[in-house]
Amino acid sequence: MRRLGMIASLALACVAFTSIAAQKPTPTDPRIWANEIWQAAKAGKADQFENLLKVNADAADTNGLFAAARRLDEHANAREAARKVRMDELRKEFVEFTTPGEKANLTKALKAATELSIITTNKEALLAEPGMRDLVAKAQTAAHDAESRGELLEASELFILLNALYEESAVYKKDTERVNQRLIMLRLYAPERLWEMRDARQKALGEKPLPAYNALGDNWRTKLETITQVLVERAMGYAEQHVEQAGRTPMLVGGLETVRTMITTPDLRHAFPSLADDAARETMLKFIDEQITKLGDGRNDALRTSWLLDRLRETNDRTVKIPSEALLHEFGNGAMSRLDEFSSIIWPDEVRRFQRTTQGRFVGVGIQLEYDERMNVRVVTPIEGTPAHRAGVRPGDVITKVDHKVIFGLSLDQAIELITGPAGTQVVLTMDRKVDDKDTKEIDIPITRGVINVITARGWKRTGQREDDWNWYVDEASRIGYVRLSQFTETTADELARAAASLKQSGLNGLVLDLRFNPGGLLDQAVKVSRRFVSVPGGRIVGMKGAGGQVEQPELSRPNQATLANIPIVVLINEGSASASEIVSGALRHYADNGSLDAVLLGQRSYGKGSVQNVWPLTGNAMMKVTIQYYTLPDGQIIHRRPGAAAWGVPPHIAVEMLPKQTEEAILKRRDADVLPEMQGQAGVVRTDPDELLTNGVDLQLEAAVLLLKARASIAAGQANSVK
Template sequence: MLFFSTSTTATTAKAEASMRCRPSSKAAWRALAQRLAIFAALLSVAVIARAEETARTPLVVMELRGKDITAEEVAAVTHALAQQLAAKGPFEVAARERVWAECLLRGVPPGRQDADAALRIAGAMGAKRLVTGSLARFNEVLALRVRVRDVQDGRMQQEVTCLGREGVGPLLAAMGHVVERLVGRPTPPPQPEEPKPQTAEEWIVKGRAYEDKKQWALAALAYEQAKELSPLPTDIEPRLDLCRTHAHIAKRYASADFRNSVERMTPKEGLGILEEALTTIENNYVEEVKLGRVFARSLVNLQVLLDVPELGKFYPKLLEDTARRTFAEAVEQAQQDAEASPSATPSQVTDKMSRVLSSSQASVQVPDGLLVAESVFGLTRGLDPRSLFLTTDMLRELEVTTSGTFSGIGAEIQLRHGVLNVTTPLEGSPALKAGIRPNDAIIRVDKKWTLDMEELSAIQSLRGPRGTPVKVMLYHPGDDLPTEITLTRDEIAIHTVKQAKMLDEALKIGYIRLSAFQQRSAADLEQALAALEEQGLKALVLDLRGNPGGLLDSAVAISDKFVGGGRIVSMKGRIGSANREFDGKTDGTHPDYPLAILVDRTTASASEIVAAAVRDHGRGVVIGTRTQGKGSVQGMFRLRSGKAAFNLTVARYFPPSGVNFDGVGVMPDLFVELSREAQIALARRQRAEWAAANVGQTDTPLAAIEDE
């Protein structure tokens, strides 16, 4: 995995420092020629770049210079760069002898050009642009910097930096990316913007088009938009489910860490987890379920698995038609058997899964642990969208999300094109104090290379007990080489009250924006309210737009600040412990000033509880659009191993009105929809705040607004 940084400047090129060597004898020239023989393609090529359909711009690649690099490494990188440039488009390759001749004619030995000499040589060959570069080693990192200059005026037009770990191989593997940045392409004429679908039917057409391109996540998003406008046709609802499954499976198995963990699972361990999972569902789910049917639906995941071509890289038998057909028939037979025995017990279901594993070993030879894991993930297909199977890493991140604190360096990070980038160092964090900036690339953490690491694993490597050191290798875009710094981990508090201010000093209208419901959210809100009330608060706007919810206790505590007693929310489920009622207290209620709650379609769960309680008690007015409609309660059930859990729906929420809002949402008192531009701006802000409140999470519920 490599890191690339591209920048364009218009400053006059300064002469690059280089060794000038003028051999004084023919013997010296012969020795130099012998030394240069190892550079098979070092004395580069002339290429013609397409500026438009018929016009071409000559481009000359000179050799790269090396620092602490062997001649063979320089030759290999230069050769790869030249060959791939030559292969890009209608380019003409000049014989390397021509470049030799031009160098010798001007008394500049190949390999000893400075910037001015190289520009003269390129000009003599009719080139309009010149590519030069340098290689340098930093510990185990090999750094390649390539520059493109205008031959006529010497100005630098473009610069590409590429970092590879442990030798020249990764640089060669990534040369195509470098070439794309160097050569570029004419800017295509602007295409008319495709009109946004307005009806459910138009969204469905868009979804089918995405499906045809195997863009599963976008297809699912389009179908979800259609579903918001009207009930989906009976043939589209299963398509939405399949698109979601495709997207989730492709993402899961792109992780080497995940593949390794399931591959190590023995059949006995896997079947034991499956049986325990089925028992947990049977005993705790909000509705009575038939395990045979639940298992039959879970096997859809194995059918989708056969349609993920990327897995063929790891399990070659998946690419063989006969093996795939044999296994697909076995899975279909298992589905039919399960449907025929809907009341099967957990042990009877695991017997059916055991036969599926035997079929795999006789056909596609996918590891047993992977198949069992996928069937366990698929169990929730027969339940509801809120019920989830959580891996160890997902459990750990959920704990961070709900607690609102963690120990680490305090930087929001994101995986971009295989590189771990810092998006924002958090206020007061070790990262900010150490000078880490947005867009810095984290290349290594202690002895672990993030270039080969999954995002979640990289995030967790930065965390650790408070006071412990962590060594981080960083690359600042524009620097020659990475740098290493040592940080001391500290406790990082995530504040969910993002803004608290007076909107109107004259009328004393206050504004508070809450991004999530965590353990400390109620206390943070109380502090913000006290500060505004000290300033003479006479009316309040509480902004819950983009708030995905969180802890039930936090939602009840925050509702209680405004509702002076009475029912806030109740839970109703199948098992006794899932039936509860939550009432407000009369003490601690804030003054009865006018209150407005702002909501939108990304307002969910705990946020909806607060909005519904305020509305139903007549305490305030709800303004915005219909909310998301997450009116169900999930309970966490850890498996005996402690390494995984089910987040199962065990009950449904009922606000004071007694009308459950699951799948329907909370309707506002005053419907106000933002303009398209305002929605995009709000989505960007919400995405950043959601990332801060959910450090380490890789999925965000906010993408839908901006990506429509």
């Protein structure tokens, strides 16, 4: 829900782009106009930026600049019209669902309120409305009541929505985390019971039932069988290196409180029958409360940790009799949750998934998956050159079986775990494939797993079958390049260098660097990418601030690598830009602000994940990930969003808002445009033209970026002509 809250928090910043009246006549000389709009964007003058879009239709337009400005203005106006229509609809829903009667529904009312808070231009005023405050009070009471009755799905829905409304203050964060802890435990230990609860909830809400329960991969004993007390104690030792240096006490309290949550989750009795014994349960809870009180003396070292875990296991064995590996699993999770959201034990069953998400290559078959509208596992596209591509897997294929085992009802993560495996081994995927608009056929496709190299730099429009076959120009006439970095892996900087070389050979005038929804990745790659733009000798790219408060290990520029230093650039960021993408965008903003780089950051404030995690092995098949430092930008600012922080992440120079529906549509259009050309025309495959993102007003952020770079290119062209 962070994404929803971040959009809402940015709404006020975008008011100037949507509602400030013109302050002075718009210049009709293209060169004057181009310079003014570029400078307005760099200075963050949203009112002036908006005013400059209102170009008179009679103004001479030699290179299409004014037409592009008017089109962006029209699209911004269309967004505001859509905002008004949607807000009116949501207001009606809010009244309908909060008025006593048959249609009264707290969850639906909260959903309407949450969406209102996202798209309104004044969230503070919205939340202060009497009707809104009354709804929040009722929802809070209902959420706690639902949790006490064991109606965890209802409680979770309500707390998640309340947390989205008040994400900035985090008033409901602990409640949300606690209830979600209960659901995560059910998912692991009593998955069929959770399925029953979810299915009943779906039917109660008038929605379609879930797919039949599938027990494949749901054996918690197999997943946790190698967990020991030694593993947890080692994890606690490494956790003491956390950047905040809070010590062991919060971790020990967190571990005990999570065990309490486990014991007080009634539906876990389906997995652990002794939890139904009231006397045993009360004895265990009394022990936990006593130990939490005793931890207040602060003398909590490795010896006390070992003693506490011994006593916890002994008391458990005499009372509720939860298997030791499950007890230690939950204690460990609870302990690490008191550090930060990025520090955790990587349990044995999670190691392969962790490695897959942090490396640029992994072993698998090379397909992107999604759920279809019926919760089937569907292929988005095979990755070019991978085993799946060579075997003939197509976009739209529905995977029904893996190695002849039915996967209907599994999560995407579970399906991926079954499909992936050691290199050189074979997996058989059974597919339902469309043969026309009505009929499908079932086929078996044997695939030999292999190493998958993930390409992270993508261009504007595919030109061939290879993953690096792209037209890198979003506007060929103005020579405006476009590079999307989806993450930072071990090859990202080299991929960018190849794209930049291709662009520069053909006369690059400006570059859009799209870092939206880039979750980050490898630090060294963020540094290498930044060095492509920063030519200041000895210029700091990023530093790391540890527990001592000193900035350490600064990474500096290398001017001989700054091949893009003289190219105007617009960097696109949003609330999904995190970690390594914040390092790049933050460094480029710093050097743009001091005049060393001709760049503008555009979009929305980034996520605020600026922490460094170190990973240690705990056993042969488990690891520990701990935050040991914070990233700092060249000016010393910490990127990371710490509890209670008023500032975090990287703000854009100019905020351009997109409504949630626009963002969703842009993501889907971009996905469909990235389908391999050879797939076009096959049954069920629709390959879209990415130009629709600009011409149809779907991606206002990209449209504004292209306009700015067209303007900047015209300034350069005018200066060149003046020199001649």
